[in-house]
Amino acid sequence: xxxxxxxxxxxxxxxxxxxxxxxxxxxxxxxxxxxxxxxxxxxxxxxxxxxxxxxxxxxxxxxxxxxxxxxxxxxxxxxxxxxxxxxxxxxxxxxxxxxxxxxxxxxxxxxxxxxxxxxxxxxxxxxxxxxxxxxxxxxxxxxxxxxxxxxxxxxxxxxxxxxxxxxxxxxxxxxxxxxxxxxxxxxxxxxxxxxxxxxxxxxxxxxxxxxxxxxxxxxxxxxxxxxx
Numbered sequence: 001x002x003x004x005x006x007x008x009x010x011x012x013x014x015x016x017x018x019x020x021x022x023x024x025x026x027x028x029x030x031x032x033x034x035x036x037x038x039x040x041x042x043x044x045x046x047x048x049x050x051x052x053x054x055x056x057x058x059x060x061x062x063x064x065x066x067x068x069x070x071x072x073x074x075x076x077x078x079x080x081x082x083x084x085x086x087x088x089x090x091x092x093x094x095x096x097x098x099x100x101x102x103x104x105x106x107x108x109x110x111x112x113x114x115x116x117x118x119x120x121x122x123x124x125x126x127x128x129x130x131x132x133x134x135x136x137x138x139x140x141x142x143x144x145x146x147x148x149x150x151x152x153x154x155x156x157x158x159x160x161x162x163x164x165x166x167x168x169x170x171x172x173x174x175x176x177x178x179x180x181x182x183x184x185x186x187x188x189x190x191x192x193x194x195x196x197x198x199x200x201x202x203x204x205x206x207x208x209x210x211x212x213x214x215x216x217x218x219x220x221x222x223x224x225x226x227x228x
Contacts, residue, residue, distance in 0.1 A: 010044045011055070011206065017086065021076060026052035026083045030206050030219065052083045054223035055204035059085065062203040065170055071163055072198040074190065090190030090200050094151040096132030097141075097188065099160055101125055101168040104183040106209060120183075120214075125165045152191075159197040160189050167199060175210055178226060180217065183209040 003015035003023055010031060015023040028051045029044045036046070056078060063075035074087040102109055105121040109128075129146065130138040141149075143157045152160075164187055172182040185208040188201035205219035205226070217225065 011052075012202070020089060022087050022089060024085045024087060024202075026056045026085070026202070028052045048220055051206065051220060051223075053080065054220065054227075055202055055206060056080060056083050056085060058204045058223060058226065059202040062167075062171060062174075063199075065174075066167055066199065066203075069166070069170060071166055072196060074198050074200045085202075087200065088192070088198070090192060090198055092188070092190050092200070093146075093156075094131065094149070097146075097151065098130045098132055098138065099164050099187045099189060100128050100130070100184060101164045101187070102128070102184040103168075103172065104181075104209075106183050109184070125168060127161050127164050129160075153195075156191065156195070156197055163189070163197065163199065167203075171203065171208070175226075178228075179212060180222070180225065181211045183211055185209075 003017060005013060006016050006022070007014040011027055011029050013025040013027065015025065017023055028047050028049055030046050030048055030051060031044060057080065059075075060078045060080075063073050066073055067075060074090050076086040076088060078085040102123045103125065105113070105117045105119060105123055109123075109126075110117065110119055128140060129142075130140050132138060141151075143154075146152050146157055147154055167187065168182070168185055171185060175182045185203075187199060187203070187207070189197055190200040191197050205222040208222075210217050210222050212225070
């Protein structure tokens with residue numbers, strides 16, 4: 001029986017499985033603008049041959065580490081032959097929420113706050129949340145805003161912040177071993193039928209900014225360096 005397509009995303013398609021889980025099919029599309037990759041952009045800007053495969057490989061690597069650390073994720077298993085990952089069902093917060101953890105002042109953070117911070121300044125695992133809304137440019141939303149709008153509870157936000165910082169440290173430590181510096185990373189979280197928070201989506205080079213010797217590393221190069 002053919003799996004039922006339930007959602008077509010920018011970088012992945014989602015299919016429903018008979019066992020109640022879902023299948024993510026990774027694509028070679030990347031977010032960006034004018035043919036240049038940018039993890040902070042809202043639309044697909046380019047297609048890079050093979051990026052789906054390396055994104056899945058990195059996701060498998062980190063999901064297994066995060067699960068082993070006792071942090072809840074939706075990851076069940078993966079199949080590199082058809083670039084798919086089986087995941088547990090999870091509801092997204094609101095109509096979609098992105099959670100960013102920042103170690104350095106770059107990207108949209110720098111654009112917003114350049115009057116107060118220098119480029120590349122250290123940040124203390126700073127966590128921010130944005131609504132996934134292309135038309136509004138993924139607006140920032142505070143903890144109080146998320147609670148007032150009924151998107152999540154106080155406890156769920158605290159869990160997300162704590163888990164984000166824990167997961168970011170796992171990723172950053174793995175990068176550091178390879179002589180690479182993680183500047184920021186973007187995650188998505190969801191919750192199960194009991195309201196418990198879990199990491200969802202992917203953990204791939206396209207969702208993070210990584211530098212080597214002060215120079216930005218593009219996603220495909222990063223994946224090659226990571227698995228070298």
